Amino acid sequence: xxxxxxxxxxxxxxxxxxxxxxxxxxxxxxxxxxxxxxxxxxxxxxxxxxxxxxxxxxxxxxxxxxxxxxxxxxxxxxxxxxxxxxxxxxxxxxxxxxxxxxxxxxxxxxxxxxxxxxxxxxxxxxxxxxxxxxxxxxxxxxxxxxxxxxxxxxxxxxxxxxxxxxxxxxxxxxxxxxxxxxxxxxxxxxxxxxxxxxxxxxxxxxxxxxxxxxxxxxxxxxxxxxxxxxxxxxxxxxxxxxxxxxxxxxxxxxxxxxxxxxxxxxxxxxxxxxxxxxxxxxxxxxxxxxxxxxx
Amino acid sequence: xxxxxxxxxxxxxxxxxxxxxxxxxxxxxxxxxxxxxxxxxxxxxxxxxxxxxxxxxxxxxxxxxxxxxxxxxxxxxxxxxxxxxxxxxxxxxxxxxxxxxxxxxxxxxxxxxxxxxxxxxxxxxxxxxxxxxxxxxxxxxxxxxxxxxxxxxxxxxxxxxxxxxxxxxxxxxxxxxxxxxxxxxxxxxxxxxxxxxxxxxxxxxxxxxxxxxxxxxxxxxxxxxxxxxxxxxxxxxxxxxxxxxxxxxxxxxxxxxxxxxxxxxxxxxxxxxxxxxxxxxxxxxxxxxxxxxxx
Numbered sequence: 151x152x153x154x155x156x157x158x159x160x161x162x163x164x165x166x167x168x169x170x171x172x173x174x175x176x177x178x179x180x181x182x183x184x185x186x187x188x189x190x191x192x193x194x195x196x197x198x199x200x201x202x203x204x205x206x207x208x209x210x211x212x213x214x215x216x217x218x219x220x221x222x223x224x225x226x227x228x229x230x231x232x233x234x235x236x237x238x239x240x241x242x243x244x245x246x247x248x249x250x251x252x253x254x255x256x257x258x259x260x261x262x263x264x265x266x267x268x269x270x271x272x273x274x275x276x277x278x279x280x281x282x283x284x285x286x287x288x289x290x291x292x293x294x295x296x297x298x299x300x301x302x303x304x305x306x307x308x309x310x311x312x313x314x315x316x317x318x319x320x321x322x323x324x325x326x327x328x329x330x331x332x333x334x335x336x337x338x339x340x341x342x343x344x345x346x347x348x349x350x351x352x353x354x355x356x357x358x359x360x361x362x363x364x365x366x367x368x369x370x371x372x373x374x375x376x377x378x379x380x381x382x383x384x385x386x387x388x389x390x391x392x393x394x395x396x397x398x399x400x401x402x403x404x405x406x407x408x409x410x411x412x413x414x415x416x417x418x419x420x421x422x423x424x425x426x427x428x429x430x431x432x433x434x435x436x437x438x439x440x441x442x443x444x445x
Numbered sequence: 446x447x448x449x450x451x452x453x454x455x456x457x458x459x460x461x462x463x464x465x466x467x468x469x470x471x472x473x474x475x476x477x478x479x480x481x482x483x484x485x486x487x488x489x490x491x492x493x494x495x496x497x498x499x500x501x502x503x504x505x506x507x508x509x510x511x512x513x514x515x516x517x518x519x520x521x522x523x524x525x526x527x528x529x530x531x532x533x534x535x536x537x538x539x540x541x542x543x544x545x546x547x548x549x550x551x552x553x554x555x556x557x558x559x560x561x562x563x564x565x566x567x568x569x570x571x572x573x574x575x576x577x578x579x580x581x582x583x584x585x586x587x588x589x590x591x592x593x594x595x596x597x598x599x600x601x602x603x604x605x606x607x608x609x610x611x612x613x614x615x616x617x618x619x620x621x622x623x624x625x626x627x628x629x630x631x632x633x634x635x636x637x638x639x640x641x642x643x644x645x646x647x648x649x650x651x652x653x654x655x656x657x658x659x660x661x662x663x664x665x666x667x668x669x670x671x672x673x674x675x676x677x678x679x680x681x682x683x684x685x686x687x688x689x690x691x692x693x694x695x696x697x698x699x700x701x702x703x704x705x706x707x708x709x710x711x712x713x714x715x716x717x718x719x720x721x722x723x724x725x726x727x728x729x730x731x732x733x734x735x736x737x738x739x740x
Contacts, residue, residue, distance in 0.1 A: 258580060279574030282622070283614050285553060309643040317625055319578050327577070327622075330612055330637055339648060341636040342625055348604040349651075353634060356644075 153410050154303075156382070156417045158295070161302050162425035166211050169429075169436055173212040176439070184439035185214035186270065186431075187236055187245035191229065191255075192222040196388065197248045204246075207428050213435060216242070222252045229255070230263050237265040244270030244288075244438035246431070249320075267444040270434035273320065282327045286443050288434050293325035295426030296361065296382055300335040305359075305380055305415060312338035313357035315350075315370070315403070321363040321384055329359075350374075367401040375412040383416070384423050448705050449598075451677070451712040453590070456597050457720035461506050464724075464731055468507040471734070479734035480509035481565065481727075482531055482540035486524065486550075487517040491683065492543045499541075502723050508730060511537070517547050524550070525558050532560040539565030539583075539733035541726070544615075562739040565729035568615065577622045581738050583729050588620035590721030591656065591677055595630040600654075600675055600710060607633035608652035610645075610665070610698070616658040616679055624654075645669075663700040670707040678711070679718050695719075 173183050186208055190201045201217065208215035218232060229247075236245045245268055251257050261269075266276035272290035280287035289297075300307060312329045316322035322342060329338045338359065343350055345364075354360060354374040362370050363384035375381060385403025402419030410416050417423055437443050468478050481503055485496045496512065503510035513527060524542075531540045540563055546552050556564075561571035567585035575582035584592075595602060607624045611617035617637060624633045633654065638645055640659075649655060649669040657665050658679035670676060680698025697714030705711050712718055732738050 258578075275574030275578060275580070276570050277574070278577050279570030279572070282573050282577055282618055283553075283570060285570070309641045311642075311644065311648070323577055323622070323625070327618070330618070330639075332641075337641050339636060339638045339642040339644075341634060343634045344625075346604045346627075346632050347606075347634040349606065349634075352651075353606070356647075 153413045154415050156299050156303055156380075156415050156422060158299060158417060158422040158424065158426045161299055162295075162429035164302075165298070165429040165433065166207070169432055170211045172436060177212070182241070182439075183212050183214055184243050184435045185216070185241060186435045187216040187218060187242045189218045189220070189229070189232065189245065189247045191220045191224060191248070192252055194250070197250070201248050203428055204431060207432055208435075211432055213432065226255050226260070229260060233260070233263045237263075237268060242268065244268045244435045246271045268438060270431060270438055271320075272324070272434065278319075278324065281324055284331050284333075288437070288443060289328065289430075290320055290324045291430040291434065292321050292363075292384060292423060292427045293328050294430040294433070295423060296325055296384070297328060297335050298430065299382070299417070299423070299426050300359075300380075303415060305335065307335040307359065308337040310338050310358035311341065311356055312359040312361065313341045313343065313354055314361045314363070315343050315354070316363035316365070316384070317342050317344045318363060325361055325363075329361075362403040364403050366403055368403070368405040370404040370409060372405075372408045372412050375409050377412055378414045379412065381409060381413045381416040382423060383419050386419060386424060448708045449710050451594050451598055451675075451710050451717060453594060453712060453717040453719065453721045456594055457590075457724035459597075460593070460724040460728065461502070464727055465506045467731060472507070477536070477734075478507050478509055479538050479730045480511070480536060481730045482511040482513060482537045484513045484515070484524065484527065484540065484542045486515045486519060486543070487547055489545065492545070496543050498723055499726060502727055503730075506727055508727065521550050521555070524555060528555070528558045532558075532563060537563070539563045539730045541566045563733060565726060565733055566615075567619070567729065573614075573619065576619055579626050579628075583732070583738055584623065584725075585615055585619045586725040586729065587616045587658075587679060587718060587722045588623050589725040589728070590718060591620055591679070592623060592630050593725065594677070594712070594718070594721050595654075595675075598710060600630065602630045602654065603632040605633050605653035606636065606651055607654040607656065608636045608638065608649055609656045609658070610638050610649070611658035611660070611679070612637050612639045613658060620656055620658075624656075657698040659698050661698055662696040663698070665699040665704060667700075667703045667707050670704050672707055673709045674707065676704060676708050676711040677718060678714050681714060681719060 266274040272288040277287040314326045330340045359380045361382040367387045383402040383404040388398040389401045391399040400420045561569040567583040572582040621637045625635045654675045656677045662682045678697040678699040683693040684696045686694040695715045
């Protein structure tokens with residue numbers, strides 16, 4: 151069957167162009183452009199790459215960005231002091247703490263220290279709770295990016311069965327809560343499955359929309375996908391590949407070549423959910439700048 | 446097939462006895478018993494009955510209780526001032542605002558005005574968010590009561606398929622988020638369905654645990670229930686019945702006589718989830734008194 155690619159790179163570029171326009175308008179009014187700060191602790195290679203991509207996205211759109219780096223052994227107290235400083239810095243609209251943090255940190259405490267009105271990652275309990283309640287909030291960037299992708303491709307969702315594989319706090323749970331809301335995209339029956347699920351294949355086979363966020367490369371095969379399904383692959387694992395210049399290759403949770411012919415729409419990896427995540431973080435930062443979520 | 450009744454009245458009585466013991470121990474140490482306040486606006490008959498049942502539960506267990514009543518036309522400002530007063534009253538451990546409120550209120554604003562550390566109904570965004578994140582919180586009373594019922598009957602849940610009918614903020618969404626956590630009871634695959642769901646019958650038929658919270662009397666029939674399923678009926682609608690002394694009869698969302706023989710376990714209405722809800726509110730109040738959730 152012919153499938154259509156959900157081209158996250160193209161949609162993200164379109165979003166970026168729209169945001170660049172808005173920034174230009176802000177500046178024409180003599181206003182400061184949006185300003186995102188990122189805190190990076192240590193030298194985890196994927197984290198370095200993500201933060202770098204976020205800083206480059208800011209530059210491309212015309213946002214200001216500030217990168218704050220600490221070594222692995224920075225005391226939690228020092229990080230919390232910096233968060234407190236950013237909370238009170240009126241020149242910073244939003245900021246993120248790149249995860250994962252080294253093991254001596256309490257990630258929960260660090261996230262809760264962020265003023266939820268500047269929590270453009272949408273990880274603070276207030277934003278998580280407001281998302282579940284259907285209230286205005288900063289929506290976590292990956293789920294927000296998935297929604298935007300579905301919206302721009304006008305994929306019907308109402309009443310459909312959306313199956314989410316994975317129950318992480320930053321992808322699985324929030325996308326499930328979003329797809330359940332009485333909104334477009336959304337208004338689905340939503341099932342969340344995970345490593346403990348019985349009848350996983352059977353449940354996946356009943357999905358009209360399958361969102362996979364397990365972090366298990368090539369987990370989903372054609373025998374788990376209904377003909378005509380929409381498949382969103384959030385997985386992005388670095389598998390060693392000596393033929394590549396950087397020695398690895400980004401691999402999704404869906405075995406693309408095996409699954410694609412079963413799908414009506416499918417995201418590639420890379421170039422699907424990844425660019426949408428960064429564009430959504432930028433969008434949250436713009437919303438923070440214009441106080442569109444929290445006046 | 447023989448089914449077993451999930452006797453919420455009996456389990457709630459057991460919980461109440463345990464809580465009464467704890468209160469007696471607190472008092473023996475010279476400490477004040479837990480103190481719950483309830484705000485009731487107007488004269489909605491079911492609300493009156495619920496608040497009355499909560500006050501009586503307090504008396505039975507040895508909690509202090511305070512009922513604050515307003516007429517329908519009380520200005521929102523006055524209600525918010527009272528909430529602020531209760532937030533700062535150290536003799537009140539927790540309080541609730543009985544819902545629904547009359548139409549001129551913003552329910553969201555009223556709930557957000559409650560200090561989340563006294564929000565024993567678990568409706569504040571901080572508690573909703575922490576519940577989704579798997580962090581300690583006040584869990585909304587009906588979902589917490591359902592979990593306790595499953596726990597006391599030692600019903601296996603790990604890896605099972607739990608289907609929730611209804612996506613309300615106070616039952617459907619929180620019970621779905623709880624049944625998904627890596628805990629007992631929980632660790633299920635969880636599906637949430639609602640009025641817009643396609644293939645509702647088919648999805649219900651795949652449920653090992655079916656939790657029904659639609660508010661549609663007798664909606665679930667035997668052809669929607671798998672042999673051996675566990676059925677939890679949250680529905681409690683007042684249907685007119687001239688043969689009853691008060692002129693109505695409480696009716697669940699499950700047609701009990703039609704469905705029970707398909708079940709391994711089933712809750713009756715009344716006497717199932719209802720008493721568990723009140724016992725769970727009491728439990729939250731005790732947790733507030735002992736600062737077990739928020740130190």
